[in-house]
Amino acid sequence: MLWVLVLGCLVLSAAIGVASDYPISPVPFTEVRFTGGVLYERQMTNLQVTLPFALKQLETSGRLRNFDLAADVMRRRRAGETNYQVKPPTEYPFDDSDVYKVIEGASYCLSLQYDPRLAQTLEEIIARVAAAQEPDGYLYTFRTMHPDSPGHPWIGHERWEKDPELSHELYNLGHLFEAGVAHYQATGSRSLLDVCIKAAELLWRDFGDGKRKIAPGHQVVEMGLVKLYRVTHDDRWLRLAKFFLDVRGYRNNPYSQDHKPVLEQTEAVGHAVRANYMYCGMADVAALTGDARYFDAITRIWQNVVSCKLHLTGGCGARAAGEAYGDNYELPHRCYNETCAAVAFLFWNHRMFLMTGDAKYMDAFERTLYNGALSGVSLSGDRFFYPNPLEYDGKSRFNHGHAGRAPWFGCACCPPNIMRLLASLGGYMYAVASNRVYVNLFAQSEANVPVLGQKVKLIQRTDYPWSGDIALLVYPERTAEFTLSIRVPCWVEGKPLPSDLYYYGDRVRTNWKVTVNGAHCGAVRSNDGYLSITRRWEPGDIIWIYFPMVPRRVLGNPHIVATRRQVALVRGPVVYAFEGLDNDGYVFDIVLPDSARISTEYRPDFFAKVPLLKVQGAFRTVYDDAGNKKLVRSGELIAIPYAWWANRDRSPMAVWVAEYPIFARPKLRPTLANKAKVSVSFARGGMSLEPINDKETPENAPIGSVANFDFWPRKGTKEWIIYEFTQPVTLRKTRVWWFDDTGIGECRLPAWWQILYKEGEQWKPVEPLDPYRIEKDHGVEVRFKPVTTTAIRLEIQLLEGYSAGVYEWQVE
Numbered sequence: 001m002l003w004v005l006v007l008g009c010l011v012l013s014a015a016i017g018v019a020s021d022y023p024i025s026p027v028p029f030t031e032v033r034f035t036g037g038v039l040y041e042r043q044m045t046n047l048q049v050t051l052p053f054a055l056k057q058l059e060t061s062g063r064l065r066n067f068d069l070a071a072d073v074m075r076r077r078r079a080g081e082t083n084y085q086v087k088p089p090t091e092y093p094f095d096d097s098d099v100y101k102v103i104e105g106a107s108y109c110l111s112l113q114y115d116p117r118l119a120q121t122l123e124e125i126i127a128r129v130a131a132a133q134e135p136d137g138y139l140y141t142f143r144t145m146h147p148d149s150p151g152h153p154w155i156g157h158e159r160w161e162k163d164p165e166l167s168h169e170l171y172n173l174g175h176l177f178e179a180g181v182a183h184y185q186a187t188g189s190r191s192l193l194d195v196c197i198k199a200a201e202l203l204w205r206d207f208g209d210g211k212r213k214i215a216p217g218h219q220v221v222e223m224g225l226v227k228l229y230r231v232t233h234d235d236r237w238l239r240l241a242k243f244f245l246d247v248r249g250y251r252n253n254p255y256s257q258d259h260k261p262v263l264e265q266t267e268a269v270g271h272a273v274r275a276n277y278m279y280c281g282m283a284d285v286a287a288l289t290g291d292a293r294y295f296d297a298i299t300r301i302w303q304n305v306v307s308c309k310l311h312l313t314g315g316c317g318a319r320a321a322g323e324a325y326g327d328n329y330e331l332p333h334r335c336y337n338e339t340c341a342a343v344a345f346l347f348w349n350h351r352m353f354l355m356t357g358d359a360k361y362m363d364a365f366e367r368t369l370y371n372g373a374l375s376g377v378s379l380s381g382d383r384f385f386y387p388n389p390l391e392y393d394g395k396s397r398f399n400h401g402h403a404g405r406a407p408w409f410g411c412a413c414c415p416p417n418i419m420r421l422l423a424s425l426g427g428y429m430y431a432v433a434s435n436r437v438y439v440n441l442f443a444q445s446e447a448n449v450p451v452l453g454q455k456v457k458l459i460q461r462t463d464y465p466w467s468g469d470i471a472l473l474v475y476p477e478r479t480a481e482f483t484l485s486i487r488v489p490c491w492v493e494g495k496p497l498p499s500d501l502y503y504y505g506d507r508v509r510t511n512w513k514v515t516v517n518g519a520h521c522g523a524v525r526s527n528d529g530y531l532s533i534t535r536r537w538e539p540g541d542i543i544w545i546y547f548p549m550v551p552r553r554v555l556g557n558p559h560i561v562a563t564r565r566q567v568a569l570v571r572g573p574v575v576y577a578f579e580g581l582d583n584d585g586y587v588f589d590i591v592l593p594d595s596a597r598i599s600t601e602y603r604p605d606f607f608a609k610v611p612l613l614k615v616q617g618a619f620r621t622v623y624d625d626a627g628n629k630k631l632v633r634s635g636e637l638i639a640i641p642y643a644w645w646a647n648r649d650r651s652p653m654a655v656w657v658a659e660y661p662i663f664a665r666p667k668l669r670p671t672l673a674n675k676a677k678v679s680v681s682f683a684r685g686g687m688s689l690e691p692i693n694d695k696e697t698p699e700n701a702p703i704g705s706v707a708n709f710d711f712w713p714r715k716g717t718k719e720w721i722i723y724e725f726t727q728p729v730t731l732r733k734t735r736v737w738w739f740d741d742t743g744i745g746e747c748r749l750p751a752w753w754q755i756l757y758k759e760g761e762q763w764k765p766v767e768p769l770d771p772y773r774i775e776k777d778h779g780v781e782v783r784f785k786p787v788t789t790t791a792i793r794l795e796i797q798l799l800e801g802y803s804a805g806v807y808e809w810q811v812e
Contacts, residue, residue, distance in 0.1 A: 021230075022287045022354035024433045027449050030111045032426030036444035037463055039425060042374065046422040047109050049381030054102045054416055055121065057408050062090045063099050064128060070144035071131035077147075086145045091410050093142040093152050094168035094218070098412045099129065100175035103192065105420035107182035112423065119187055126183070126192045133195055137202035139176065140169050160206065163217050164251060164258065170216040170244070173199055174277075177224030181231050182420075193231070200228055204236050213247045217256050219274050222281025223347075226288065242285050245278070245294070255322055263293050267304040268325040272317025273413075275325060276344030283351035295355060302352060304328070305345075306364055307499040312554060312568055312655065313375070313575050313642055314368025315388050317341040321745035329559040333391035333656055334398075334707060339376030339414040342368050342388070343421050350428055353440070357433065359529025360498035362440045363490040365428065367497060369441075370465055371575045374643035376418045378405050384415045385646070391588075392645075393694065394580055394652035396707055401686035404650045410685075430458065435482040438530065442470050442545075451482050456537070465572050466611050468492075468512075468547030475539045482537065485530035486514065491573055492547050493525070496554050505553040505567060505594075515544045547572070551598040551613050556656075565663045566656040567592050569613055571600065575642040576613050580651030582638035588665040590637065590657040591619040601638075606648060613639040621664040631661045668695040672731075673810050676723035682714055692721060697737050697779060697808045708739040710747050710805025711798065721794045721809060731757070732786040733812040735779045736794065739805035748802040749774050755784065758791035779808070 034040035058064045069086050076084045106122055109115075133139040138159065142151050149157070156162035163169050180196035183189065203225075206212060216222075222241040229237040249261035255270040257278055268275050279298045286294035308328035310316055315337030318326045323338050345368050353361040375388045383405035387398060397403045400411065408415060430449050431438040437449055437456070442464040448455045457475035464470060474484070492512045496502040514521055514531055521543075523531050533543070549572040556563025569576040578587040592615065601614040615637040624630045645653050658664040668674075673693040680689060691707035698706050711719045734755055741747045753772055756763040766784035773780045792811055798804045 022351070024354045024357055024431045024438065026350070026354065026427050027430040027432060027447060029108070029424045029427030031449070032429050032445060032447040033112075034426060034443055034445045038370075038465065039443045040445075042377075043112075043422050043425060045379070045381035046377075046419055047113065050377065050415070050419050050422070051106055051109055051118075053382045054419055055106070057412070057415070058099055058102055058125070061095075061098075061408065061412065063095045063412075064125065066090055066095060066141040066145065067099070067128045067132040070141040071128070073145050073147070074132075074134065083148070085148055085151075088142045088145050088151045092168075093140070093154055093166075094171055094411075094413070096139075096141055096172045097168070097175040098416055099125070100172070100179040101413075101416035101420055104175070104179040104182040105416055105423050107179065107186040108420060108423035111182075111186040112426075122183065122187075123189065123191060126195070130191065130195050133198065137198040137200075139195065139199050140172060143169075160212070160214050164215050164253075164256070165217050168218055170203075170214075170221040171218035173203070174216075174220030174222070174224035177221070177228045181224075181227040184231060196228060197232065200225070200237055200240070203240055207240060207243060208236065210243060213250070215248045215251065215256075215258050216244055217258075217274075218271075219244075219257070219278040219281060223277060223284060226281065226284040229288070238285070238288055241281060242289065245281060245285060248278075255324065263297050265297055266300045267328075268301050268309055268316075270325065271323050272325050272341035273323065273338060273344050276316070276341060276348050279348045280344065280351055283348065283355060287351075287355060298348075298352070302348070302361075303499075306360075306497060307501055308559075310364070310497065310499075310501060311335060311337060311372065311390060312367075312496065312502055312556075312570075313337070313371035313388070313390065314345070314364065315342055315372035315390075316345055319744055320387070321741055324744070326744070329557065329561070331556075331560050332562045333654070334389050335387070337372060337388040337390075339373070339385055339388060340417045342372040342376065343417045346373060346421065346428075353438075354431065357438070357528055357530075359440075359487045360490065362428075362487055363498045363529065366441065366489065366573045367491075367575075370573050371642050373418065373421065375645070376414060377422075379644065379647045383407055384409070384418070386411075386414050390577075390642075390655040392653040393690075393696075393707070394650055396690050396694070397686065397688040398707075404646050436532070437482065437484050439472065439484060439486045441487075451476070452480055454478060454480065456480075456482075465574050466549075466609075468545075468549040468572060470545040470547070472543040472545065474537050474541040474543065476537050479536055479538050481535065483532050483534040484537075484543065485532040486543070486545065487529060488512065488525045488531050489547065489573060490529065491570070496570060498529075501557050501560075502554050503557075505555040508550055508552055510548045510550065512545075512547045514546070517542055518544070551576075551600060553592075553594075553598075563656055565659050567659050568656050569598065569615075569639050571611065571613065575655060576639035577642040577645050577653050577655045578637065578639050578657060579645055579648075579653050581648055582640065584635075585651065586667055587652050587654045587657065589621045589667065590634070590654070591621060591631065591661050591664050592657050592659060593617070593619070594659075607640060607644065610641060610644060615639065619661065621658075621661050621666040623666050623669065629661060629664075629666060671695060671810060672725070672729060672812065673723055676725055676811075679722045679724070680709070680711075681719040681721075682711055683709070684713065692806060692809055693723070694808070698777065699779070706807050708805050708807050710739055710803055711796075712746055712803040712805070714798065715746070715803050716798050716800040719796050719798060719804075721796075721806070722791055723793075723809075723811060724791045725789075728788050728790050730786050730788045731784075731792060731811050733781065733783050734792075734794075735781045735808075735810045735812075737779045737807035737809075738774065738776060739807050740776050746803050747805050748799050749776060750804045751797040751799045753794065753796045755782065756793040756795060757787045757789040758793070759787075759789065763793055779810075 154166035180192040184193040225237040225241040251258040282294040318335040320336040349361045349365040429441045454477045459473040462470040596617040618634045769783040
C-alpha cells in the first residue's frame with residue numbers, strides 16, 4: 001500500500017512527528033473548471049441561486065444578529081451597564097457555525113469567479129463576527145450575549161465544561177477555522193484568519209498543556225485546526241488537533257464516539273456527522289504526523305461502513321434516533337441519511353484515497369456524490385433535504401417538519417454544507433503523486449495539472465454520468481513522459497460498491513475499453529482500481545474511454561432485512577427511484593420480475609437532459625373484494641434518478657420495489673381511523689400525526705420502513721390520542737401497534753392504557769371484553785361492548801423516565 005511505502009521515507013520533526021502531508025496531492029479546485037453537464041449545472045445554480053439565498057437566510061433567520069447582539073452586550077457592559085445581557089434569539093448554540101460555513105462556501109465561489117461585491121459583503125459579515133469576539137479570543141455568541149448565567153440548557157456555567165455534551169463551542173470554532181482559511185486563500189485578506197488565530201491562541205492556553213481533558217462533543221475542530229496549521233505552519237494547531245482526538249474514550253458515550261479511545265474503535269457508531277468528521281480528522285493527523293495507527297483505525301471503520309452500513313445511494317446514518325449509524329445491515333428504506341453525513345463521507349473518502357491511491361475510496365465517493373449528496377439540494381438551488389430516505393409516502397412531514405423539500409431549517413447545518421461542497425467540487429477530480437496523475441471523476445471540464453515542473457492541460461468531453469463515453473485530451477506544455485491513471489469504476493467491474501453489500505441481479509456483461517489516439521493502449525486495470533498509461537505525451541493526444549451504461553438490477557446482501565426479495569435499478573453510478581407522479585400516483589404495489597424489460601428513455605419535459613428508465617412487463621398488486629392480494633399487469637413504468645426526486649409535486653417515492661407479489665404493498669382501503677380527525681395531547685415540533693392512522697403497520701410494510709408517532713421528550717406522563725368522526729359510528733374493537741425503540745432511543749412500552757368514548761361532553765371508559773395487553777412487535781387487539789359515539793380516545797400512561805408511541809391505532 002502506498003501509505004506504507006511513504007512512511008519509510010518521511011522525515012519527522014522532533015516535536016510531534018510532523019510529516020510532509022498526504023502522499024498524494026489533490027489538484028486545487030481553482031485549477032479545475034466545469035464546462036458543461038450535471039456538475040457544471042449544479043455548480044452554476046449553487047453560485048447564482050444557493051449562495052445569495054444562503055446569505056439572505058443568515059440575516060432573516062437571525063444568525064448574524066446573534067453576533068451583533070453579542071458585540072452590543074460587550075460594548076454596553078464596558079460602558080457601565082454591568083448587568084446587561086440578552087437572551088439568545090435563535091434556537092441553537094451551533095447557529096454560529098452556519099455563518100462560518102456560508103462564508104467558507106462563498107469564499108470558494110470567490111476563488112472560482114471573483115466578484116468584488118461578494119468580497120465586500122463577506123468583509124462586512126466578517127467585521128460583525130470579529131466584533132463579537134471577546135478580548136481573550138473567545139467567540140461563542142450564546143455565552144457572550146448572556147454572560148451571567150447560561151442562556152441555553154446546553155451551555156455550562158464555565159467555558160467548555162459542557163462541550164462534551166451539547167454546547168458546541170469547539171464545533172463552532174472548527175467551522176470558523178475552515179472559513180478563515182478558505183477566505184484567506186480566496187482573497188488574501190487576513191480579516192477572518194486573524195480572528196481564527198486569536199481563538200486558536202485561547203485554545204492553546206486552555207488545552208495546550210494537556211491537563212484539561214475535554215473531548216469535543218461534536219467533532220470538526222480537528223479538521224479546522226489542521227487547515228489552520230497548513231496555512232500558518234504553527235505546529236501548535238496540529239498538536240491541538242491530535243490532542244482532541246486522543247482525549248476521547250472516557251465518557252462511555254457512543255453517540256459522540258467517546259466510548260473508546262479512537263485508536264481502539266473498529267466500527268462506525270453514533271451520530272453519523274460527528275463520526276465522519278472525526279474520521280477525517282484522524283486521517284489528517286495520520287498524514288501530518290506519520291502515525292499510521294490513526295489510519296489503521298479508520299481503515300477498519302471504513303470497511304465496516306462500506307460492507308455493513310451504507311445505503312445503495314451512498315447515504316449513511318440510517319437511524320433517525322440520534323441521526324446515527326445503526327447496527328450492521330440496519331438499512332431501512334425510511335432511513336435518515338442526513339445530507340451533512342453524506343458531505344462528511346465524501347470528505348473522508350477523499351482523504352482515504354489521498355493516503356493510499358486506491359480507487360475504491362473514489363468509487364464510494366462517486367456513488368455518494370451522484371445520489372446521497374446531490375439529493376440534498378433541489379435543482380432550483382433553494383430547497384433542501386435534511387434527511388434523504390429511500391422511500392416516502394408522499395405526505396408525511398419527514399423533512400424536519402416539512403413534507404417534501406424545505407427552504408431552510410431551524411437546525412440549518414445541511415444547506416450551507418452542500419453549498420460549500422458544490423463550490424469546491426472540482427478539487428476532487430484530479431490528484432498528483434510525483435509523475436503520476438490520477439483521473440478520479442469524469443465530467444465535462446478543463447484543468448491545469450502540475451506534473452514534473454510543468455502544467456498539463458486536461459480537457460474532458462463527456463456527458464457523464466448519463467453517458468460512459470469520455471474523451472480525455474492531453475496538452476502538456478512540452479512533450480514529457482508521465483503516467484495517467486484512470487479510475488475504472490467498480491460498477492463497471494461488476495460491483496455497485498467496493499464490497500459485497502449489494503450485487504447485480506442480472507448477467508449483463510459490461511465490456512469497457514480505453515484507447516490512446518485510436519489504438520488500444522495495452523494497459524489493464526490494476527489491483528488499485530486504476531488503468532495506468534505511461535508514455536511520452538504529446539500535445540493533443542486523446543484518450544478515449546468507454547464505460548457501457550446499461551440499466552441494471554441490484555439486490556441487497558441477504559443480511560439486509562429491508563431489501564430481502566426486493567430490487568433496485570441503477571445505471572452507471574446513478575441510482576434510480578420510482579415517483580408516483582410518473583406511475584399512476586403510487587409505487588409500493590410495483591412488482592419487478594426478472595422478465596421485466598428495462599430501457600433508457602429521454603423525454604422533452606422536466607427531465608429533458610436526463611435519461612429515465614422505462615420498465616415494461618412489470619406488475620402491480622391490488623386487493624380484491626375479499627381483501628386478498630391480486631396481481632395485475634402494469635402499464636409502462638418510469639424511474640428517475642434518485643437525486644432528482646421531489647423536484648416536482650409531492651408524491652410517493654421508492655428506490656426498492658418487490659421482486660415477487662407477496663412482498664408488494666397494494667393500496668390499503670380507507671378505514672374508520674384513516675378517515676377520522678386526529679388530535680393528541682402533545683406533539684413536538686416536526687412530529688407528524690399522520691403515522692397514527694396512515695394504515696401502515698409493521699406487518700404490511702418492510703421492516704424498518706413504517707413510520708411512528710411518539711410523545712418524546714415527555715416521560716412518565718399521561719397522554720392521549722383522539723379520533724373524531726363526522727357522524728356517530730358504532731365501535732366494538734380496537735388494535736394498537738406500540739412503538740418501542742429500546743437500544744436507540746427513549747421510547748418504551750407504556751405502563752398501561754385504556755379506551756374511552758365520548759358521550760355528550762363526557763369521556764367514559766368502554767367495557768373491555770379482553771385484557772389491555774401490552775406487547776411489542778405486533779398489533780394488540782381489544783374487543784369491547786359496542787358504543788355509538790362521535791369520538792374515541794386512546795389514553796396512555798408513560799413509564800416513569802420513559803416516553804412511548806404508536807405505529808398505528810385502528811378502530812372497528
